[in-house]
Amino acid sequence: MTKKLKKFGIEVNVQTGEITEVEVIDEAAPE
Amino acid sequence: MGSTTIPAASANASDNWVSISSVTASGTSTSFTSISGYKKLMLRGASLSASSNTAWTITFNSDTGAKYDYSYAYADFSASSTYGVSTVVGNGNIAFPTNMGSNVMLMITINNTDTTGLKTLSGAWAGFSGSNQRGNNIIGSYLASASISTITVAAAAGGMGGTLSLYGVAI
Numbered sequence A: 001m002t003k004k005l006k007k008f009g010i011e012v013n014v015q016t017g018e019i020t021e022v023e024v025i026d027e028a029a030p031e
Numbered sequence B: 001m002g003s004t005t006i007p008a009a010s011a012n013a014s015d016n017w018v019s020i021s022s023v024t025a026s027g028t029s030t031s032f033t034s035i036s037g038y039k040k041l042m043l044r045g046a047s048l049s050a051s052s053n054t055a056w057t058i059t060f061n062s063d064t065g066a067k068y069d070y071s072y073a074y075a076d077f078s079a080s081s082t083y084g085v086s087t088v089v090g091n092g093n094i095a096f097p098t099n100m101g102s103n104v105m106l107m108i109t110i111n112n113t114d115t116t117g118l119k120t121l122s123g124a125w126a127g128f129s130g131s132n133q134r135g136n137n138i139i140g141s142y143l144a145s146a147s148i149s150t151i152t153v154a155a156a157a158g159g160m161g162g163t164l165s166l167y168g169v170a171i
Helices: none
Strands: A005-011 A019-024 B016-022 B028-033 B038-049 B058-059 B068-076 B083-091 B102-111 B120-127 B132-144 B151-155 B161-170
Touching: A005 B016, B016 B028, B016 B038, B028 B161, B038 B120, B038 B151, B058 B102
Parallel strands: A005 B028
Antiparallel strands: A005 A019, B016 B161, B028 B151, B038 B102, B038 B161, B058 B151, B068 B083, B068 B132, B102 B120, B120 B132
């Protein structure tokens, strides 16, 4: 069984300076 | 006799790079979003790192379509026999040709970022892969009609650190 791990990254809105954590879609992982 | 007036230089006759944003890279990917109003962009990375030697990529507008064409020269400074030139056509991102995990430095300049036409890019990066130091330069293009509003740097292994900075030349 393949365990699909959640990956996270950050996005920086250059207009507001706001930094948010986002879940990154791992396209290589099986559905 | 009429006077002669030297026309004033236009506001952007030459490139006037300004700092847009700078952030500590984190996680598996770090993105600059809501970019607008710049005809050129420059992405710089200082002392970037990941949790292990891993694949690094750059994408524009979260677009993973086959729109990235580029050619790069690479060299392994600790093994002088390892060097070469390679061309990648129709890739889904700009992929660093060498897995790197520490002290990754990069500088990529992208042109025509505000237009609907072809975006060209050039730059270089270097980093450490274990005990080996690798260096690469790149020229390429991004075949998309949308202006660039998002730039993402990703390290597959995650654990990104270091500083990513974005500069631009206003329209």
